Amino acid sequence: ETGVTQTPRHLVMGMTNKKSLKCEQHLGHNAMYWYKQSAKKPLELMFVYSLEERVENNSVPSRFSPECPNSSHLFLHLHTLQPEDSALYLCASSIQGGRGTGELFFGEGSRLTVL
Amino acid sequence: AQRVTQPEKLLSVFKGAPVELKCNYSYSGSPELFWYVQYSRQRLQLLLRHISRESIKGFTADLNKGETSFHLKKPFAQEEDSAMYYCALSEAGTYKYIFGTGTRLKVLA
Numbered sequence: 394e395t396g397v398t399q400t401p402r403h404l405v406m407g408m409t410n411k412k413s414l415k416c417e418q419h420l421g422h423n424a425m426y427w428y429k430q431s432a433k434k435p436l437e438l439m440f441v442y443s444l445e446e447r448v449e450n451n452s453v454p455s456r457f458s459p460e461c462p463n464s465s466h467l468f469l470h471l472h473t474l475q476p477e478d479s480a481l482y483l484c485a486s487s488i489q490g491g492r493g494t495g496e497l498f499f500g501e502g503s504r505l506t507v508l
Numbered sequence: 509a510q511r512v513t514q515p516e517k518l519l520s521v522f523k524g525a526p527v528e529l530k531c532n533y534s535y536s537g538s539p540e541l542f543w544y545v546q547y548s549r550q551r552l553q554l555l556l557r558h559i560s561r562e563s564i565k566g567f568t569a570d571l572n573k574g575e576t577s578f579h580l581k582k583p584f585a586q587e588e589d590s591a592m593y594y595c596a597l598s599e600a601g602t603y604k605y606i607f608g609t610g611t612r613l614k615v616l617a
Contacts, residue, residue, distance in 0.1 A: 424603065433609070435512070435609045436594070438604065443603060448603050449602075449603045489603070496557070497596075502551075
C-alpha cells in the first residue's frame with residue numbers, strides 16, 4: 394500500500410496498559426512526525442525523526458516513547474497514560490532537504506481513548 | 509514564540525459567494541506558509557503553499573509579510589469546498605511545522 398498507513402485506527406486502553414501505535418510510509422521519505430490532535434486545540438507537534446534520528450521532541454511527557462527503527466516505520470509506545478491523553482494521533486512524513494520542510498503527507502490517524 | 513492564528517472556527521457562505529479564510533502568523537524569520545485541507549472522512553492533505561504561487565481548486569493565498577498574513581481566498585465557493593482548513597508555518601532550517609486551530613468552511617446550497 395502506498396502513502397502513510399497508521400494502525401490501529403482506534404484504540405481504547407486503561408491507564409495502566411502498555412500499547413503502541415504504528416506508522417508506515419512507502420513514499421521514500423526521510424522524515425517522520427507524530428502529531429497530537431485534540432478537540433479545540435491546534436495540531437501539536439510531538440516528535441520528529443529525520444533519517445531515523447530524533448531531531449525534535451516538544452516537551453512530551455515520558456509516558457509517550459517514540460521509536461524509529463528505519464526510515465519507513467515509526468512507533469509511539471504508550472505507557473500509563475492519563476484520560477487527557479485521549480486524542481487523535483497523526484503520523485506524517487516528508488522529504489527533508491535544502492531550505493526546510495516541504496509537504497507533509499498524513500496518515501488517517503489513530504483515535505486513542507484512555508479510560 | 510512562533511504562532512499561527514486562524515480567528516474563525518466556522519465560516520458559512522452560500523454557493524457562488526466569495527470566500528476568505530483568515531490566517532495570521534507570528535514569526536521572526538522567513539517562514540514558509542501552507543494551507544492544508546481535510547474533507548469529510550479523508551486525511552489531511554496539502555492544498556497549496558506560498559512559494560509555488562499557484563491556484564489549486566480555484567483557491568489562492570498571498571503572503572503579506574507586512575501584515576504577517578496568509579489568507580486563503582476563492583472568488584466563487586462550491587459545495588465541494590466544504591471542509592476543515594488549516595494554515596501552517598514551517599520554520600526554515602528546522603523541523604518545526606506549526607498548525608493553526610483550523611477553520612471549518614460550510615458552503616450552503
